Amino acid sequence: MKKYLFLILAAVLVLSACGGFQIGDSEGSNASEEDSASGETEGSDAEGSNGEKVTLDFWSFWGSEQRRPVIDKIIEDFNSSQDEIEVQHTYVPWGDIWTKNLAAIAAGDPPDVIINDINTVKLRAQEGQMEPITEFVDSDVENRFYDQMTEATMYEDEMYALPFNTDTQILFYNKDLFEEAGLDPEDPPSTWAELEEYAAQLDVEEGGSYERIGFYPLIGAGSDVWMMNALGENYISPEGDVKIDTEPVHDTFNWILEQKNKYGENTITSINSQFENAQQDPFMAGNIGMMVQNANYYVQLRDFGQDINFGVAPLPEKEEGNGHTSWGGGFVAEIPKGAKDPEASYKFIEFLTNHDSQLYWAENNFDLVAHQEAGNSAAESEEFSEAGREVYSLMVENMDNTLLTPQPLVAPDFASTVNPTFESIISESTTVEAGLEKAQSDLERIVENNR
Amino acid sequence: MYNSNRMKFWRAFNLVLLIVGSLFMIAPLFWMISIALKSMEEIYRGEFTFIPQDIQFSNFVEIFEIAPFFTYFINTSVITVLVVLANVFVNAFIAYGFAKINFKGREVLFIFVLSTMMLPGFITLIPQYVIFAELGLVNTYYPLVLPSFFGSAFNIFLLRQFFKGVPSSMIEAARMEGANHFQIFFKIALPMIKPALFTVAIFSFNGVWNDFLGPLLYLNDESLYTLQLGLQVFKEQSSTQWNYLMAGSLLVLMPVIILFFFFQKYFIQGSNILGQTDEK
Numbered sequence: 001m002k003k004y005l006f007l008i009l010a011a012v013l014v015l016s017a018c019g020g021f022q023i024g025d026s027e028g029s030n031a032s033e034e035d036s037a038s039g040e041t042e043g044s045d046a047e048g049s050n051g052e053k054v055t056l057d058f059w060s061f062w063g064s065e066q067r068r069p070v071i072d073k074i075i076e077d078f079n080s081s082q083d084e085i086e087v088q089h090t091y092v093p094w095g096d097i098w099t100k101n102l103a104a105i106a107a108g109d110p111p112d113v114i115i116n117d118i119n120t121v122k123l124r125a126q127e128g129q130m131e132p133i134t135e136f137v138d139s140d141v142e143n144r145f146y147d148q149m150t151e152a153t154m155y156e157d158e159m160y161a162l163p164f165n166t167d168t169q170i171l172f173y174n175k176d177l178f179e180e181a182g183l184d185p186e187d188p189p190s191t192w193a194e195l196e197e198y199a200a201q202l203d204v205e206e207g208g209s210y211e212r213i214g215f216y217p218l219i220g221a222g223s224d225v226w227m228m229n230a231l232g233e234n235y236i237s238p239e240g241d242v243k244i245d246t247e248p249v250h251d252t253f254n255w256i257l258e259q260k261n262k263y264g265e266n267t268i269t270s271i272n273s274q275f276e277n278a279q280q281d282p283f284m285a286g287n288i289g290m291m292v293q294n295a296n297y298y299v300q301l302r303d304f305g306q307d308i309n310f311g312v313a314p315l316p317e318k319e320e321g322n323g324h325t326s327w328g329g330g331f332v333a334e335i336p337k338g339a340k341d342p343e344a345s346y347k348f349i350e351f352l353t354n355h356d357s358q359l360y361w362a363e364n365n366f367d368l369v370a371h372q373e374a375g376n377s378a379a380e381s382e383e384f385s386e387a388g389r390e391v392y393s394l395m396v397e398n399m400d401n402t403l404l405t406p407q408p409l410v411a412p413d414f415a416s417t418v419n420p421t422f423e424s425i426i427s428e429s430t431t432v433e434a435g436l437e438k439a440q441s442d443l444e445r446i447v448e449n450n451r
Numbered sequence: 452m453y454n455s456n457r458m459k460f461w462r463a464f465n466l467v468l469l470i471v472g473s474l475f476m477i478a479p480l481f482w483m484i485s486i487a488l489k490s491m492e493e494i495y496r497g498e499f500t501f502i503p504q505d506i507q508f509s510n511f512v513e514i515f516e517i518a519p520f521f522t523y524f525i526n527t528s529v530i531t532v533l534v535v536l537a538n539v540f541v542n543a544f545i546a547y548g549f550a551k552i553n554f555k556g557r558e559v560l561f562i563f564v565l566s567t568m569m570l571p572g573f574i575t576l577i578p579q580y581v582i583f584a585e586l587g588l589v590n591t592y593y594p595l596v597l598p599s600f601f602g603s604a605f606n607i608f609l610l611r612q613f614f615k616g617v618p619s620s621m622i623e624a625a626r627m628e629g630a631n632h633f634q635i636f637f638k639i640a641l642p643m644i645k646p647a648l649f650t651v652a653i654f655s656f657n658g659v660w661n662d663f664l665g666p667l668l669y670l671n672d673e674s675l676y677t678l679q680l681g682l683q684v685f686k687e688q689s690s691t692q693w694n695y696l697m698a699g700s701l702l703v704l705m706p707v708i709i710l711f712f713f714f715q716k717y718f719i720q721g722s723n724i725l726g727q728t729d730e731k
Contacts, residue, residue, distance in 0.1 A: 020526060020592030020675050057671070063684035064692070065517045093683030096667050103668050106577050107584035111671075281495040300690060304495045 054344045056087045056112040059101065063091035070364040078351045085344045087113075101336060105129055110336035112345045118152050118163060118330040119406050125155035126409055131335040132158040136346040144353065145370045146399050152406045153332055162353045163370035165361070166330030168395055168402040169225055171316065172283060172297060173290040175309040177202055177212075181289070188290075188313035190324075192255060195290070195316050199259075202289035210267045214289045217256050219271060219282070221292040223422050224415070226252045228403055229325045230318045240410035240447035244418065245440035248318065253425050253432045260426070284308055295398070298391040299366050310387075312394050314401065328402040330370065368395045375399075410450045417442055487511070487697035494693050510698040514685075520699065522674060523681040530595050530666075530677065531659045537599040538655040539648050542606035547636050549607065550614030551622060561611075568604040580668055590671040595662075599655070606651050613647040614640055649717035653710065660707060678703045 062071045068091065075087050090111070092100055097114070104110040116124070124130050137159050142150060149163035175185035181201045189195045199214025217226055227235050230248035243249070260268055271287060274280040282288045284305050292315060301308055314324040333349035335342050351357060358374035361367060363383040369375050378384075379393040408414060418439040425435035481501060486494060487510055489503040514520060548554075549561050583594040617640050625635045641648070663679040670676055682703065685696040 020529065020670075023587060023591055023593075061687070063518070064687050065684075067687070068684075090671055090673055091684065093667065093680060094687055096663075096683070099664075100668055103577055103580045104584075104589075107581045107589070109584045109589060284495045300495070304491045306492055306496075 053083070054085050054341050056085055056341070056344060056348055058087050058089050058113045058348065059092050059097060059111040060089065060115040061092060061094040061097045062115070063093070067365055070361060074352065074357045074360060077357070078348060081351070082347075085347060087348050102129070105336050105338060108338050110338050112335065112339045112341065113333055113348055114336055115164060115331050116161070116334050118149065118161075118166070118332045119404060120412075121153050121161050121332055121334070121406065122155045122409060123407055123412050124334075125158070125160045129337050130160050131337055131339060131342045131345075132160055133162070133335065133342070133346050133349075134158045136343060136350075137162075141350060141353070144355075144372065146372055148399075148402070148404045149330060149370050152330075152404050161332035161334035162349050164331045164333050164353060165367040165369050166328050166399070166402075166404070167294050167296055167368055168328040168398045169221055169292055169315055169326045170295045170391075170394060170398060171290060171313045172220075172293050172301075173311050173313070174283070174286065175311050177286065177289045178311075181214075185309075185311060188311055189316050190313070191316050191320055192318050196259070198290065210263055212287055212289065213263055213267060213271065215291070216259055216263060216268060216271070216288070217292070218260075218268075218426070219288060219291055220297075223252070223256060223426065224419075225292065225315075225327045226256065228327050228405075229315055230322070232323050232325050234403060234405045236408055236411060236414050236443060236447075238406065238408050240408055240451070242440055242443045242447065244443065245436045249436060250432055251318065253422075253436065256426065257428070257432070295368065295391060295395045296366060298388070302385075302388065312391050314394065314398055324398075324401045326398055326402045328368075328399075328404055330404065362392075366392070368392075368399070408447075410447045411443060414443060414446070417446060483697045483701060486693050487701050489694050491692065491694055507694065510694050511702070514695050514699050514702075517695065518681045518684050519674075520678065520681055520702065523676055523678045526675060527660060527677040527679075530592055531656060533592075533596045534599045534659045535652050535656050537596070538603065538606060539652050541600055542602050542651060543610050543641060543644075543648060544636065545602045546607045546610035547614050547632075547640055550611045551617070551619070551635075551640070552632065564602075564604050564607055566604075568608075576664070576668070583669065589669055590675070591669075592675070594669040595659075595665050606655070609651065610644065610647055613644040617643050646717050649714055653714060653717075656710060657707065660703075 058075065060071060062068055072089060075089050079086055098116065101110065101114055101116070121130075125132070134157075141162070142159070145163045146166065149166060150159075153159050153161045153163060171188060173188055178185040178198075183198060183201055189198045195215055199216075202212065202214030203210060204212040217223075224235070227244075227249050230252045231243060231246070233243070235244050235249065236242050271282050274282050274285075274287070281300070281304075283291050283293075284301065295312070298312075301310060315326045317324045333352050335345040335349070339345050353371055355371055355374045355377075358369040358371035359377050359381075362369045362374060362378035363381050366384075366388070369378065375392075375396045379389060379396050381389065381392070384392060411417070421430070421435050421439040421442065424430045425432055430438070485501050485503060488506045488508065490505060490507050493504060545564075549557065549564075579594070579598075580589070583589055588594055588597075621639060622635055625639055630638070661679060662677075666677040666680050670680070678699075682696065682699050685692040685699065
């Protein structure tokens, strides 16, 4: 009996020597509490010339080999650019970072700056999860960004975050396969009809099954992207007007189903499954000739595509003159509610989104940055190959046609409400007419309830 | 008996069935190993091959350059050892009380303990976090380790059933000889339910070793991170480094597999006894 007790005791003693059991020695929550406490007691002179350095906790999900060094360099630059604020970066896993953030806000112990999703800013602002930054933002800063990005950070006339990066959906096509099929590799399709026509030429059919398909709308993109492309706007407006049961959307689904029935369920499923588990890539493997993808996909082609000869083009339009509307997302830097020193936090997020930081980020990660000028500079950057510059320029141009879809406050979960219905249309367990009518009324009901 | 042909046939049949079954079970593991040894180029090329064309052992080295997996390993081990020890001894101690000591309100109290099993962990997550934050213990291992020192209903229930199987006559005899409950607990009761203790140990090892949410919420300092958090560096919004992720996952899986081989005997005993009904 004593033996066991000793063992446990000894183990506890040895292990408590490890860092994880020392309270308050590390720079985490406790240190920051002390910071704010001492800030309060010292009061007036804390902000002054030889006031203590503020340590800011910055959370991002950029932990990969590619991104981490880039953000760390920007932070280093910030830390050495002034001597009042010291930023410390913590990597928190993608997706889960926001769960953790919520818990930390609830406990009153949040980070000082966090990278978060741009489409849910208004929602978090409404829920009181972030500090407004309007008082710090001057017009120079406000006008740095693409308009739709700035708009997404506004809630009740207050600005709540600074946009950091975005993305946009474009068409990738395999030039070698174009040539093989007798198509002009410099003349990508620009309408849905052309897409179909080109696809037919790229198809390789053998004994009733497809070895290669030219194009299928739902590989790489969702039906929502095509709906937006057809409508020229999201199918639910910020105010809650629903435009699902409309002619353009009917056309969209009929068009998708047409393609699906041409190739057959099996072909689509087999290619899609390769794509969805993301462990294989049908485009790189040459199993599909054209595909709509997030423009960032270029990085994967560059790094792992083994010199695949590809071209890029804007999303084809439904018919000539309808517009090449595309869709994008993105991230913002924001200050969680309860952060100890919002002004200091703001100084850092301003630095994150200034021209030089953004250009550095663009050149090293190939993300489309929120800073327009920096994006323009990146499009001509010597850091990129010629193909890189071509893709980046298209990304920048494409922002004119790119919609962001901030979640409407009257129906924040709009997508999860209607997506099952869209899926059952695609799987043909509902007709287009019945499905769209149902989706329209489902969404309208939710909007009604939330108003 | 084994001489009869029919018996032989059934043995062979069982063997084949087991082999096919295990192949099915083990296939994902092989696939994992296969991906861990491939290059990203090969993975993206999308040919369905189990044997990589160009074996990249370097993946296993490179992951250590991307994230300090050795530190994560130590961190995870520290937490795991403490939680497993606590789970085994604390729960056994409580369970012994419920099984073998008569006191007023025992059954009611036991039902209270059991009722905590009805609460999904997610519900207590935020309040628990807030409490630990108030105590200033966020960003330490205390929130991950301390709760296990206060018992868990399932383990208490499990061990109580085993302790009930310890003959009361034996305990009475020990008491007659002048042993107190502590002595009886350590010298008689505990050794008799060894398989159950190993079962609890293995279950809780698995739980802690693979725990993601706890460390995610409570640890802010990257030097305190655990393996499960570390593995996430290979996943990002648009791309995943599958080869690194699988190589890392294999390394993380290794202790679980090794442990299973070591304690297989107890584990299977434990699972068997789990299936038995309460003894009179």
